[in-house]
Amino acid sequence: MTISRRQVLTGGAAAGVGLTVAGALPTLAEPAAAAAGNNGNGNDVKAATGRPFPPLQDDPKGILALPAGFSYTIVTREGETEMSGGQGKTPAYHDGTGVVGSTKNNLTIIQNHELTPHMSTYGVPHIEGTVYDPGAENAGGCTVILTDRSGRPIEEWVGIAGTVRNCAGGVTPWGTWLTCEETFINAGATWSANGHTGTYQKNHGYVFEVLPNDSKYQLPKPIKAFGRFEHEALAVEPNGKHVYISEDASGPNGLFYRWSNTENIKLQSGLANRLDETVGKLEAMQIRLDDGSVLPDVAYLTSAQLGRPFKVSWIEVPDRDAVTKTTRTQFADGQVTRGKKFEGVWSTSKGCYIVNSFAFGANDLPADATKHDGMVWFYNYADETITLVTYFPHNPAAETEGASPKYADLTFDGPDNVTVTPWGTLVLAEDGVRASHVLSSVPGGPTYAIARNMLSIGTSNGSPTYSEFTGPTFSPDGKVLFVNIQAPGITLAITGPWEKYLG
Template sequence: MAKSFAAMEDSNRSSNPTIHDVMDAQRRVLLRGGLASSLVALLGGGALAGCATTGSATGANPASLGRQIGFTSVPMAAQDTVTVPPGYTARVLFRWGDPVGVPGQMPAFRPDGGNSAADQALQGGMHHDGMAWFSLDGARRGLLTMNHEYTDDGLLHADGMDNWSAEKVRKSIAAHGVSVIEVERQADGRVTQVLPSRYARRITAATPCVVQGPAAGHALMRTAADPSGRNVLGTLNNCANGYTPWGTYLTCEENFANYFEGAEKPDAHHARWGIKKGGGFYRWHEFEERFDAVRHPNESNRFGWVVEIDPQNPDAAPIKRTAMGRAAHEGAAVALTAEGHAVVYMGEDARFEYIYKFVSRDKMQPGGAAANRELLDHGTLFVGRFDVDGTGAWLPLVHGQGPLTVANGFADQAEVLIKARQASDLLGGTKMDRPEWTTIDPITKTVYCTLTNNSDRGKPGRPYMDAANPRANNTMGQIIRWQEKGDLNAATFTWDHLVLAGDPSLSREGAKGNIRGDVFGSPDGLWVDPRGVLWIQTDVSTSTLGKNDYVNLPNNQMLACDPTVGEIRRFLVGPAGCELTGITMTSDLRALFVNIQHPGESPTERSDPRQPMKISSWPDRAGRPRSATLVITRDDGGIIGT
């Protein structure tokens, strides 16, 4: 995700939860791992094994292969290339500006930034992020559906931010959103894009989207342009993702506040969501009036949702599923209970925000997307409370229950969901260190979440350390995990930390961590593959890489973990200035897709095309750096990671 944006977003001023504060002695125990449940208890399966089915786009069931990691670790190095283990090859598949493959509409990329907004709407967007594979013909042919999180307007336009105009805003809008591309494996084993493709599609920040669920049509969702409150133009800041067992893609709207210019003295609602004067970082409000939150205060309520997309139906409108709540959504990991109810785990990537769970009212039906069009429109949203004794509870965000009443500012269930942060404040959810990606182990049903970092933890006037977030000045982050006490729709759970990220060679105790294996910090992307290997991707700011606590980590990386033994091994080091994000595999696990986001990123996250691209020229080695999707295969054609 766009790192500095989440780091700036720190709007939780609620006083909860003092119940989770721990004494210094308890924190020392936490740092030694003393609170952690045993691996046998948490990961052994026991009565929980097999009680739910993880939604998987891979279509594979390779648990019998085992979790053991078999590749040689890649050394960390300052470099401007992609490094993978011996015996593996990484190739660029799909870059920013490449045509998505709409028949008869495939404009070529212009390396000088000269493409029009109309061109960009038919090309791969900027800053590739979360993605998923959907099989069309087993592992031979399928669809990659991927997010484009945000834009570096310095790279996007020929003259960068100079001469700002309506056309530049339209192009920036067109570079956001989602791409659907078709890929296939050739006879020689190479994976290539299919051009043209009847499935090819671009969804942008101007694409008509439908609002469904409890908030559809609510007064807080209505605007002058849409008095129905049911039709929104676009999806934006699409960060991580999810995929459903019925074959659809979930894209998550994260730091939407940065698109809206607010009032100098915002009301309490806008203030709680970080919408303020000077907050319109992208300057869209200068030519797109709907992003002026003073003139159109409800427009921002129409963003921050999980959006469902049917990748196999290019004519179907994206649907904003409001029953799952509004948040700076990072991702949405989906699984089924034994009875077939959908369960979705979601993190909210901002300092001191929350982890959520949604449980559907109804059960999944056979028949794919068509038979489950409203499954995510009805159910219960919960916020997580992580207690000091290693247990936790899911607190329901239900109107009329507990403090969620009219007297406290919630007129109905829709308002609870639109104001999910305020509701979670009142319920006493645990304020976390920037919850990012979530993922569910398909074998044990353990749920993982990356807490990427939070240097504000423990500062004067900000929340103290607690059991789940045990380090002050948390520059390195951690990965938390939990197991439900029963099926995935249980009301309580047990939790511990898989790992506290860090570097044991550092002098600062709070940055050492407890990693078994290759060191890393700022975990972000996270995915348990079908055979049970946990993949970890890092997102360290360009302004931080190679400095201070990251002195030994000059580049971002991707690692693999066997969670049964805790070993972590580095699989990939990315080019200079990039973030590693987005991960999926073909259904036979012989092709791995990974996204390289913002190679060459400047510390300000805005490039200047008048200056040489000093940090990176990847992947073209000339002109502007371009985010891109990699396809990684073993040279012997074997299964990735074994």
């Protein structure tokens, strides 16, 4: 099906809510259904208005710029902090992270490490009881981290190893972590890196469950029911009826999926043993326009459609294990709604937030669609509608320029991971081309910088470049925001008067 941007813009958008986005600071409009939600830890929350954060102050240590009144603690750092039981140094490339447990004294965090074999000196070591694919040496996986209630580190150990490019994932209602492989590799494929070579012994591109238990009590087994593709992140519907999964892939652009629990199986710890590989249905999203046609790509929607719900339908993936064709290529144009870089996903009691990072490259979007520097959506579980709730208009400078110190905290792009705060607002981690920020996105209000990465990892066009932020996640009481710098891999616990600005 061929559809023009003009058709989308004139196809009833005026009947919805149109919010103007001015300058480099977009606004976020929370749909009514999301005004009361869940912070991912079972606590009901109310929508907040928030207050502007104070200007960021440079860190004398050159790591993290923060507003006055806020401070950070380093929880783990690749190659420096030690894991318990002689398991070695903290692995590199920290990515998706979730707080999965909370006691009177401690917090339990599970963290992804987005690595391919021997990509770094500090891959996830193959510890007995944690290994999925022995052929994926010194590659990705997850670590389990224990801190005190203020985020100060206590210990860390391996949760899963022998997986590849563990990007993001999601916290489950029963207190575990579902980690997603952002890759598609067949058993028998070879790899070579940094003087090492090897052969994958198993297929990759799956979701795995990581338990908050010791290494020897883990379950390194893929949940094949959730499909095989370049998974990014996911959200479990609180009632257990559906799991929503994003795909960060191109050629063609990725899809947004829903696994439906058609047999009403109780979802709980040990999911890989509870779900047969063919149980339920894996479906791809179709955003419907007023005439019933399928929107072919999310990039046709712009700030003109902010706050306007679109109906969603779902179409079953014929071959979820992608034996002959990748899942996203099993659909013809016009059958599904695609998007460049479907990224972070986070559940509330009413729905889930979904991020598209950007689309401005030559092959990122249809020729007549609109370039953008980021989108955030809200999918309503009950209504089966999706609403654009924040929009970052494209700044052409993002394609060619590095960070400008003068404007570093005023130009945002490339939202990636997302979390919902205990007050109902959002925190976004940037993976853009300018300065890298942690952002506060306020429903019905502006987006503020709440942290900036000061660790330069190189230059581009004479300007410094910075690694992305990943894995924002709050402690249930809202006192600690955990966030990662991906390279060099550092986990930070940020404390301060959060409620004053988010509540």
